[in-house]
Amino acid sequence: MSAVIKDDTRNQTLVSLRGLNKHYGDFTAVDNLDLEIQDGEFLTFLGSSGSGKSTTLSMLAGFETPSSGEILVDGQSLVSVPPHKRDIGMVFQRYSLFPHLNVRDNIGFPLAIRKLGADETRKRVEAMLKLVRLEPFAHRKPSQMSGGQQQRVAIARALVYEPRILLMDEPLGALDKKLREDLQDELRQLHRRLGITIVYVTHDQEEAMRLSQRIAIFSHGRIVGLGTGYDLYQNPPNAFVASFLGNSNFLRFTASGNGAGHFEGQPVTVRLTPGLANGQEALIMVRPEKALALTVEQAAREPLPAGWNEVTATVAELLFLGESQTCHVVTQGGTALTVKALSAAGMPMQPGDQVRVRWAVADACIYTDWAESDLSKGAGAH
Amino acid sequence: MKVAINALHNAQGAPSGTGAPGAAERRPPISQRWRGSRNLLPALLFLGLFFFAPLVGLLLRGVLEPEPGLGNYAQLFANSAYARVLFNTFSVAGLVTLISVLLGFPLAWAITLVPKGWGRWLLNIVLLSMWTSLLARTYSWLVLLQSSGVINKALMAMGIIDAPLEMVHNLTGVVIGMSYIMIPFIVLPLQATMHAIDPMVLQAGSICGASPWTNFWKVFLPLCRSGLFSGALMVFVMSLGYYVTPALLGGAQNMMLPEFIIQQVQSFLNWGLASAAAALLVVITLVLFYLYLKLQPESPVGNAR
Amino acid sequence: MLLSPNAMGRPLRTGLYLTTGLIAAFLLLPVVFIILLSFGSSQWLVFPPPGWTFKWYAQFFANPEWMDAALASLKVALLTTFAAVALGLPTAFALVRGRFPGRELLYGLFTMPMIVPLVIIAVAVYALFLKLGYTGTLFAFVVSHVIVALPFTIISIINSLKLFDQSIEDAAVICGASRLQAIFKVTFPAIRPGMIAGGLFAFLVSWDEVVLSVMMASPDLQTLPVKMWTTLRQDLSPVIAVASTLLIGLSLLVMFIAAALRRRAENA
Numbered sequence: 001m002s003a004v005i006k007d008d009t010r011n012q013t014l015v016s017l018r019g020l021n022k023h024y025g026d027f028t029a030v031d032n033l034d035l036e037i038q039d040g041e042f043l044t045f046l047g048s049s050g051s052g053k054s055t056t057l058s059m060l061a062g063f064e065t066p067s068s069g070e071i072l073v074d075g076q077s078l079v080s081v082p083p084h085k086r087d088i089g090m091v092f093q094r095y096s097l098f099p100h101l102n103v104r105d106n107i108g109f110p111l112a113i114r115k116l117g118a119d120e121t122r123k124r125v126e127a128m129l130k131l132v133r134l135e136p137f138a139h140r141k142p143s144q145m146s147g148g149q150q151q152r153v154a155i156a157r158a159l160v161y162e163p164r165i166l167l168m169d170e171p172l173g174a175l176d177k178k179l180r181e182d183l184q185d186e187l188r189q190l191h192r193r194l195g196i197t198i199v200y201v202t203h204d205q206e207e208a209m210r211l212s213q214r215i216a217i218f219s220h221g222r223i224v225g226l227g228t229g230y231d232l233y234q235n236p237p238n239a240f241v242a243s244f245l246g247n248s249n250f251l252r253f254t255a256s257g258n259g260a261g262h263f264e265g266q267p268v269t270v271r272l273t274p275g276l277a278n279g280q281e282a283l284i285m286v287r288p289e290k291a292l293a294l295t296v297e298q299a300a301r302e303p304l305p306a307g308w309n310e311v312t313a314t315v316a317e318l319l320f321l322g323e324s325q326t327c328h329v330v331t332q333g334g335t336a337l338t339v340k341a342l343s344a345a346g347m348p349m350q351p352g353d354q355v356r357v358r359w360a361v362a363d364a365c366i367y368t369d370w371a372e373s374d375l376s377k378g379a380g381a382h
Numbered sequence: 383m384k385v386a387i388n389a390l391h392n393a394q395g396a397p398s399g400t401g402a403p404g405a406a407e408r409r410p411p412i413s414q415r416w417r418g419s420r421n422l423l424p425a426l427l428f429l430g431l432f433f434f435a436p437l438v439g440l441l442l443r444g445v446l447e448p449e450p451g452l453g454n455y456a457q458l459f460a461n462s463a464y465a466r467v468l469f470n471t472f473s474v475a476g477l478v479t480l481i482s483v484l485l486g487f488p489l490a491w492a493i494t495l496v497p498k499g500w501g502r503w504l505l506n507i508v509l510l511s512m513w514t515s516l517l518a519r520t521y522s523w524l525v526l527l528q529s530s531g532v533i534n535k536a537l538m539a540m541g542i543i544d545a546p547l548e549m550v551h552n553l554t555g556v557v558i559g560m561s562y563i564m565i566p567f568i569v570l571p572l573q574a575t576m577h578a579i580d581p582m583v584l585q586a587g588s589i590c591g592a593s594p595w596t597n598f599w600k601v602f603l604p605l606c607r608s609g610l611f612s613g614a615l616m617v618f619v620m621s622l623g624y625y626v627t628p629a630l631l632g633g634a635q636n637m638m639l640p641e642f643i644i645q646q647v648q649s650f651l652n653w654g655l656a657s658a659a660a661a662l663l664v665v666i667t668l669v670l671f672y673l674y675l676k677l678q679p680e681s682p683v684g685n686a687r
Numbered sequence: 688m689l690l691s692p693n694a695m696g697r698p699l700r701t702g703l704y705l706t707t708g709l710i711a712a713f714l715l716l717p718v719v720f721i722i723l724l725s726f727g728s729s730q731w732l733v734f735p736p737p738g739w740t741f742k743w744y745a746q747f748f749a750n751p752e753w754m755d756a757a758l759a760s761l762k763v764a765l766l767t768t769f770a771a772v773a774l775g776l777p778t779a780f781a782l783v784r785g786r787f788p789g790r791e792l793l794y795g796l797f798t799m800p801m802i803v804p805l806v807i808i809a810v811a812v813y814a815l816f817l818k819l820g821y822t823g824t825l826f827a828f829v830v831s832h833v834i835v836a837l838p839f840t841i842i843s844i845i846n847s848l849k850l851f852d853q854s855i856e857d858a859a860v861i862c863g864a865s866r867l868q869a870i871f872k873v874t875f876p877a878i879r880p881g882m883i884a885g886g887l888f889a890f891l892v893s894w895d896e897v898v899l900s901v902m903m904a905s906p907d908l909q910t911l912p913v914k915m916w917t918t919l920r921q922d923l924s925p926v927i928a929v930a931s932t933l934l935i936g937l938s939l940l941v942m943f944i945a946a947a948l949r950r951r952a953e954n955a
Contacts (some may be wrong), residue, residue, distance in 0.1 A: 063585055083588045084597075096586040100604045109600075111592035157590065418785030421777035425797065425837065428774055431832050433800055436811035443814075485710050492707035495690060504711060511714040514938050517912050517919075518931030522717035525724065525732050525923060532720070532734045534879065565714065581690040594696060597863050602689045623804025630919065640806035647810055660807045670801045675795075682910045 008207060014039040014197050015060070015165065020069035022055050022221075029055040031221035034071070036198060039164075042191050044200045044208040047218030053201050056218075057167055060199065062086050073165070084113075088167040089158035093173050095150040097142040103153050104129070104138040110161040121374040131190070148179045155187075159194070169201045172207065184210050205245055209233075217241055239370035242285045249291065249337045250375050251284040251311075264333035268309045273366040283367040283375075288340035291364040293327045295349050299356040310358045315351050329355055441664065444657030454658035464642075468662075471639040474556055474628070475621035479614050481561040486568030487606075487612070493569070494576040505573070512566035520630050524550060524561045527631070555631035556638075560621060567620065568613040575609025612677045619670045623663060641661050718935060725928035732923060747929040756914035757933070760894060763825065763910055767832040767893035768886045774833065775840030775885055780802030782841070783848045797831060801838040805898045813902040823905025831903055832893040839892060847881025880948055888946050891938060 015037035022030040030052045038041055045053035058064040059071065062083030062297060071078040097106050105112075107128050111121045129135045132152040142150050151171055158166055172180045189213055191198055202208055208215050209229040217225035217232065217240075225232050225241035236242035239250070253263040255276050260269055268284065276282060293315075294302065302311050313329035316336070320343065327339045327347055337357055341347060349355055396573050407639035458464050493504045511519070525534050529546035537543045549555050556607070579602075587601040588594075625640040632638070639659055689695055695703075720734075725743055727736025747753050776798060782790055800808060812831045813822065821827045852872060859869035875882075897912045904913040915930050 061585075061589055063588075082593075082598070083585070084591050084593050086589075087591070088589060090589040092582050092586055094580065094582060096582040097579060098583060098601060098604075100586070100607070109587070109592075113591040113596060113600075153588075161591065244623075417786045418781050421781035421785070423777075424751055425774045425778040425803050425841075429797070429800070429834070429837070432812065432815070433808070436815040437803070437807070440693050440811040440814055485713070488703055488706045490712045494702055495695075496705070504707065507711050507714050509942065510939070513891060513942055514718050515912070515931060515934035517895070517897050517915050518721055521915070521923075521931055522721040522724075525734075525921075525928075526717065526720060527813045528923075528951065530731075530733075535734075539743060541835060562713065562717070565710070576690070579690060584689050594699065598689055619802070623806060625804075625806045640804060643806055643810060647813070653814070656810065658930075661809060663804055664807055667802060667804060673943070 013037070013038045016070070016072040017056070017060075018070040018072065020056070020059065020071065021067045022052075022059060022064060023067045023073070025265070028221050030059070030066075033221070033223060035216065035223060035226070037165075037197060039075065040195050040197055042188075042198045042200065042215060044202060044211045044212035044215045045214050045218055046202060046205060046208040048203055051218040052221035053216075053218040054169060055221075057169055060165075061088060061090050061167055061266065071228045076263050082328075087161070087163050089161070089163035090166045091151070091158050091166070091171040093153045093170045094118070095142070095147070095154045097150055097153055099142055102139050102141055103134060103145070106142065106153055107156045107160050109157065114161060117238075123315055124160055128160045131159070132156045146182060147175050149173065151183065155190075164197060166196050166198045166305075168198060169279070170202055171200075173202070173204075181210075181378060187211060196327070217244060219244070236285070236365060239283055239285065240374040242365065242367075247288050247319060247338060247340075249286045249288060251286070251335060251337070253284055255280045255282055264331055264335070266311050268311070269307070269361050270364065270366050271361055273368065275368055276366065279366065283370060284357045285365040285367065286337075286363060288326065288338040289324075291339045291357055291359045293329060293339040293347065293355045293357055294352050295347065296356065298348075299358075300329065304358065307361050308358050309361060309364075310356050313355055313357050315349050315353045315355055317351060318347060318349070329357060331357075412594065434609070437664075440657050441661045442657075443653050444655075444659075444661045447654035447657070454654045455662075457655060458658050458662065464659075467637050467639060467642045467659075470636050471622055474560070474636065474638055475618050477557050478560040478564055478621045479618045481612065482568045483614050484565040485561065486565050486572060487610070489565070490569045490572040490576055491614065508566045508569050509586075511562075516563065516626055519563065520559055520627050522603050523555070523562065523649060524630055527555055527558065550631055551633040553632070553636050555633075556628050556636065559627045559631040560624060563624075563627060564617040567617050568610075571613040571616070572606065572609040575606055579605050604610055612674055615670055615674045615677070619667050619674070622670075624669060698721045704801045706729040718824040721928055721931045722935065724925065725932040727925065727928075730925065732925060732928075738739075743929045747926050747933075750926075753911075753914060753926070753930065756909050756911045757930075759825075759828075759908055760911040763828045763832060764890050764893040766825075766829045767836050768889045770829060770833045771840045771889040772844075772882060772886045775837055775844055776882065778837075778841050779844035779848055783845055784853070797841050798838040800834050805835065809899045812899070818905070822903060823908055825908065827903045828900065828908070828910065831894055831899040833889075835896065835899065836889035836892045839888035840882075843885030843888060844878060844881045847878040847884075884945055885950055887941050892942055894937060894941075895934065 013036045015035075017033055017037075019033040019035040020030055020035075022281070024315045033052075033056060045056060047053045051293065055064060059066050060078075062078070062081065063275060066079060066272070097226075098109060101109065103166065104125055108121050111124060116124070126135075129138055130153055134152055134156070137145060137149060142153065145153070154171070172183055175183065184207060200211060210227065214227060215225070215229055215232055216223045219240055225237050225245075227237075232241055233245050236245060236248075242248045243250075251263050251268075253261040253268055253270070255261040255270075256278060258276075259272050260284070262268065263284070270276075270282075270284060273282070295311075311331055313331045315327060316330050317328040319326045319328070323343060324340055325343050325347055327341075327349065329337050331337065339357060406668075445452065447454075458468075488503065489508070493501045493508075496504070525531055527549040528534075529548065531549075533549070534543075534546040538546070547554075549558070581607070584597055584601055587597040592600060622638075623640055624638070627643065628636075628638045629641050629644075632641075640663070643656045643659050645661070646652045646659070724732060724734065724736075726739050726741070727734065728738040728740040728742070729736045782794055782797075809831070812834070813825075816822045816827045855877070856866075856869045856874050859873045860866060864872060895912065896910075897916060900910045900913045901916055904910070907919075911930055911934065915927055918924060918927055
């Protein structure tokens with residue numbers, strides 16, 4: 001396991017989830033979950049639907065009661081506190097604005113509940129309208145606004161009472177791509193400016209990467225990967241995360257001694273991996289863009305550098321994707337691999353050609369323990 | 383009554399609402415502006431002959447008989463006995479509306495709330511009570527409520543009362559019988575409205591800090607308002623015009639407008655006064671019904687806009 | 688929260704369910720009571736009855752007045768159903784398919800008999816038939832019932848016609864059918880659930896109609912509700928409970944048929 005959780009020691013733990021479980025009859029939605037959320041961080045729960053991320057968020061909000069386990073905020077248990085006393089902000093997937101109130105009253109609603117004075121309420125609502133740039137729309141009803149505007153109202157409504165924690169449940173899921181990206185940028189800036197703790201749920205990995213400082217990857221009710229987007233992508237802690245995030249090539253090899261082995265009869269070198277025993281089957285994971293495909297002539301011209309591996313394969317298909325292109329190859333043993341390169345680099349081969357696929361030992365992750373289902377791209381997804 | 387039809391449709395699990403948008407919009411040339419309207423003729427002729435003409439005829443009699451003028455109307459408002467009938471009509475309708483709203487609201491709420499199978503059962507009970515014979519149900523209440531009836535006997539057996547209560551041939555009987563009949567007409571539109579509320583909005587209210595109590599008054603109830611208003615208005619309008627139940631369960635001292643009209647026609651042959659009262663009832667009904675239509679979000683014939 | 692039984696809190700939920708149970712019982716009470724009463728042996732409607740009996744049923748079926756009334760009811764209801772569907776069908780087509788101005792207003796006019804109090808329709812139509820000398824005839828019964836049944840068939844047929852995609856009919860025309868053939872072979876089968884539902888509503892409305900019938904009735908021709916009404920004004924005989932049970936039974940039957948047809952249409 002090489003995933004590193006960057007421990008920022010300045011940050012304090014704000015929320016702790018300890019041994020959290022949620023069962024619906026026989027179905028385990030959340031399975032013995034432990035997680036520390038730092039004060040002021042932007043943390044994203046990433047996973048396919050049914051992975052437990054939304055249930056966990058619901059338990060944080062108080063809409064679901066854990067079957068067992070603890071939720072602590074600043075060391076105080078939240079489990080028996082009803083949602084309306086938790087002082088947590090939340091933005092919902094379909095905005096869930098109050099349809100009978102105009103924008104101003106929607107934003108002012110939490111303040112009216114808290115019986116804030118009229119002057120203070122007006123001041124804070126104005127500030128929020130300004131923050132989300134909706135001042136000209138203060139008197140509109142939610143139904144008269146676009147999806148993006150409604151979501152900004154929802155954000156303002158969640159922030160107006162200055163909660164320490166803001167939960168966001170796929171808040172941009174219903175919006176089109178361009179608008180989503182704009183709002184993602186706004187959200188990142190908002191987080192930076194307010195220093196609030198945000199827990200964000202999404203199934204969109206690009207969104208998770210764009211927004212968050214840390215990502216928690218959910219599968220079958222557990223967190224299977226936790227760390228910065230960079231770490232999770234470059235050094236996935238397990239085969240599931242590797243296959244879930246981005247694209248990956250898996251090569252099955254048999255270890256022989258320390259840091260070496262055989263892939264389909266060809267010798268390969270691997271990084272030193274604790275627990276890798278002689279004769280054991282293990283996986284090499286190489287990202288497509290970290291692998292190179294060379295024609296036989298190219299390979300003859302450029303000798304294999306030290307610390308690189310090379311296997312032989314046949315080109316099955318070449319795809320031009322604009323800024324990049326991909327080359328699908330099949331090894332003699334039938335393993336399908338994908339190599340990706342910038343179009344500028346060029347790929348002078350044709351389907352049917354023999355190629356040499358190379359990768360640096362340092363760029364390949366080794367997994368000794370995995371389930372077959374982890375390797376398929378759609379694992380756990382719908 | 384339209385809710386009744388839609389309800390019977392919806393009870394079988396069809397999506398609620400007035401139906402899907404129609405087929406593709408066609409734009410005919412102006413020469414065909416009245417295309418297809420010929421098919422209206424049979425029904426128009428029928429209703430014109432047997433509904434609109436008699437109706438207009440009746441309303442005219444109010445200003446023509448016994449002599450032309452507004453004498454009947456003056457009499458209607460001036461005579462204290464007649465004014466009392468008007469007062470009764472409105473107060474009974476108001477009371478019935480209030481009670482059926484109070485009883486219909488929790489029922490509609492529960493139907494929306496409980497697991498689907500149970501909700502279907504509750505809805506079927508509502509539909510059953512709505513579609514079983516009005517006369518049969520009224521007769522049943524007459525027997526249930528009479529001084530030697532089951533309800534009086536049960537109350538006496540429980541020691542709540544010593545002597546039988548007078549519950550028929552008075553206001554109590556009318557209000558019980560009519561509220562009973564009107565509950566479905568509150569439940570069906572209200573349930574449709576509640577069904578359409580996004581439960582997440584209530585979660586949003588709660589996360590914003592509203593206790594269940596506050597959430598109910600500030601979010602849930604305002605969101606039910608359209609269904610509540612249209613249901614209540616419909617019930618009020620229908621109550622104004624009900625004849626059978628008040629005639630059987632009510633007493634002479636709380637006669638309502640419909641009974642008065644029939645009495646004037648059948649017993650006193652006073653068509654002028656009856657027609658004036660009828661005109662009054664029609665105008666009130668149509669004005670209230672216009673309000674009701676204003677509360678309906680959708681066009682009944684659809685795809686026109 | 689308030690729309691999720693698990694999250695609303697036990698006291699509120701228990702309170703609501705209890706209230707609901709009581710109201711549901713209130714709704715069922717008269718219906719169940721009247722059915723039980725029709726089998727009770729007490730002449731004076733003592734409840735619970737001292738014994739159970741079929742004798743009121745025997746009396747009902749042996750009495751030619753009740754039987755004639757039941758037969759008249761059936762005849763009037765069937766004729767009303769037929770006439771209301773026949774008049775409603777072209778009207779619904781015109782309102783849905785037509786592209787002429789004022790359709791909303793016309794729709795309002797056609798549904799007006801549903802809104803105008805029955806008493807007023809009854810008095811107005813009674814005045815007309817009195818002048819024409821038609822009171823007490825089958826014609827008067829059927830015409831007055833069709834007036835109030837027509838909105839039900841029109842609305843039902845409109846509802847199913849709006850769900851029918853007219854391009855399917857156009858497809859039949861492209862395939863070589865004439866417009867009329869297409870309507871008969873494609874559109875009518877598709878909107879049959881609406882026609883049947885409308886017919887059932889019309890039947891129920893007529894079957895249960897009291898006010899109009901009382902005004903139209905003569906000693907020679909009266910429907911079941913009229914016979915009940917006149918009997919009811921004299922005494923509360925258990926035979927009325929029998930008639931009520933039969934009315935309820937038929938209404939239930941019609942509701943079941945409607946539900947079954949609905950289900951079949953959905954599964955198809």
